[in-house]
Amino acid sequence: MLKVSFQDLTKSEFATQVVNEKIKHIEEKFPELKDHNLNFSMKMINSPQHAGPDLFSARLRIVGKRFKNLIIEKKAPNLYKAISQVFAIILERLNRSRDKIRSKQRSQIRKQQRSRLYYVSPKIEG
Numbered sequence: 011m012l013k014v015s016f017q018d019l020t021k022s023e024f025a026t027q028v029v030n031e032k033i034k035h036i037e038e039k040f041p042e043l044k045d046h047n048l049n050f051s052m053k054m055i056n057s058p059q060h061a062g063p064d065l066f067s068a069r070l071r072i073v074g075k076r077f078k079n080l081i082i083e084k085k086a087p088n089l090y091k092a093i094s095q096v097f098a099i100i101l102e103r104l105n106r107s108r109d110k111i112r113s114k115q116r117s118q119i120r121k122q123q124r125s126r127l128y129y130v131s132p133k134i135e136g
Contacts, residue, residue, distance in 0.1 A: 011046075017053035019066075025052060025089060032097045040104050046074030052089060068092035070100055077107065 012033050014026050029050050037043050048070065055065040069083040082099050086092040 012048045012050065015049070015051045017051060018056070019052055019054045019089075022089075025093070028090065028093060032093070036097070036100065036104070039101075040108070042076050043072070043074075043104075046072050046077060048072055052093070054089075055085065063087055066092045068096045070096050072100075077104070 012030070014029050016022070016025075033048060033050070051069045051071075053067050053069075055067055065085050065087060066089040067083060067085045068089070069081065072080040080100075080103065082096050082103070084092050084095040084099070086095060
């Protein structure tokens with residue numbers, strides 16, 4: 011379930027559409043994310059005390075069983091750059107976690123195979 015929110019920023023249908031497309035692409039690669047809650051928030055950071063260009067922030071929070079509490083936040087001078095940076099990092103993190111799970115499963119299988127090789131069944135005399 012995806013929830014897109016805007017803070018200190020006018021709601022943009024185009025930005026929402028970009029986020030939805032990127033989430034759809036990620037869910038195709040990681041179907042286990044369909045059971046997770048996804049919260050994507052975008053905001054503009056503008057300080058009246060400091061003059062200068064506006065800064066945009068994009069934040070993705072994933073909560074669920076497999077990916078417990080994953081939060082990624084990036085800031086950039088352009089909103090769409092911040093969005094693309096968040097999705098580049100989330101792909102990297104999800105791939106890394108999938109590889110970690112796969113390597114744990116492989117090591118468990120190897121341990122089981124080794125224990126079978128060295129197991130000597132007792133002879134029953136009768």
